[in-house]
Amino acid sequence: MTNRNSYAMRNAALVTGASRGLGKVIATFLARQSYDLVLTARGAAELKEVAGELESYGGRVLALPGDVTEARHRRQLVEAAESLGRLDLLVNNASALGPSPMPALADYPLDELRRVIEVNLVAPVGLVQLALPLLCASRGLVVNISSDAAAGGYEGWGGYGATKSALDLVSRTLANELRGDRVGVVSVDPGDMRTQMHQDAFPGEDISDRPLPEVTLPFWGWLLGQDPLAVSGARFQAQADRWEVPA
């Protein structure tokens, strides 16, 4: 019997914030499916450890520590993806929560607010701009990690929530603008998870009742099997009990 429908062709992904939490879980899931990976995070030691572990699954892993708010670093990441020859998936996961405990907007230090906007909004758009030719050639998918806080209006969540709300609008707009280029764009609210960021949002509180980020794997398994254009423009909740393809 011949392999009419071979899946041996390699896929490649770029994941930001990949050294821990949700980003690490996504990167590991992809590595175990033999994706080639470009990974970034600010903590060089942690990132190196993750990359070493993921290399054992056989794909190429290019780990580049750095700050996604720096244009030079973003160029470096996309050049690394170019060296892999394709880019099927860009996961804009790196996020800044802002000061912990989280201040009310009336007291929010504006330099901190600018920093949160740079990480959560400007950097994802910057990466999409640079990666567009590669995404286009691979008919790829952009995933922007959003949050329940995007719609909440919760006290203390104003800085972070505002950037995620803006990122949701960026996702919907890009979905429309890039449809002609056959690039899909989605927003994903992963839900509450037991991560460092969630702990920073609730300093000193016991968050052990929240599930580990692995709880989102069924969603990623499904999303990555979809035609990027079929899901483009949608906002998903990874822990929901149904995920619908937009009509």
Added chain:
Amino acid sequence: MKREELFFERPDSLQATAPPEARGLARDEVRLMVSTAAGHEHTLFRDLPRFLDPGDLLVVNRSATLAASLRAKGPAGAFLLNLATDLGRGLWLAEPRWSESRPGPLPLAPGAVAQAIDVRVHFVTPYPGLPRLWFVRLDGDARAAMACCGRPIRYAYLDRNYALAAYQTLFAAVPGSAEMPSAGRPFTPRVVDALRGRGVELAGVVLHTGVSSLEVEADVVEEHVLSPEPFCVPAGTARAVNAAREAGRRVVAVGTTVVRALESAWDGERVRPSEGMTRIYVHPGRPVHTVDGLLTGFHDPLASHLAMLYAVAGAGRVRSAYAEAVREGYLWHEFGDSHLLLR
């Protein structure tokens, strides 16, 4: 709800070990128990039209069964790979088992590789909360391997293997179920003709079943983890269900899969055309909005589906029906007898 509330005694002798055809019966000659507020009636499936009214809407599952069980060989030796759900691009959910009678777990770690026919199987990671289920990446053509060498998934209670045709219902149109949507199995052309003649309407949804071997293990039923299954409620079916509800006509689901598909398409007011994945768990704490009755088989002690039956017809009626079914010797499982529960 406590797990014990899904338990009842059922002698092993009441498991259907073969299709009714192998027992000398037509498909529509299996028994039918009808449970309503008035009590339980005993009849044959082909008399189903008698219990439905003109204008009632029967919703069936159009999913066809795959030969989803593949013989495989890995580092720990020979095993069965039961393919549960196609997630797309070569990624599947699958249950590796030692054999039909012996479940896992197998000693597997992420990165393990096995061979099933001419398909290379890469074990990616266990399913969170359901460690017997794995994400696997298949390198090769899984559908071709199933067509060539797969068998329908079976468990130890069957006396032998039966051909895939025994696992297809009259309504099967879209291949994708790991296990037969068995509530539709007793339907024959003469039953459908009699239903139409009586003025009963039929409509279809698609829900591709995963594997059923994963019973409730959580102490609290509501915490039971379900794996997602692909579903589609077409526009015509959504319209038919909404029209029946508005006119006060009954909607009867043929199978628990149909309840899950319709409830997944419920937006709080009506059924919308929908397509995607669902792992919605219907239980008494989550009321059923879309159906007034359920035609189904008999479900095992501790099966998660029992909680759905409780949600449709009330725990009391279901428990008394099951006690009656045991007394009257009804047969369980996919080749067994049939049960119509009406609110």
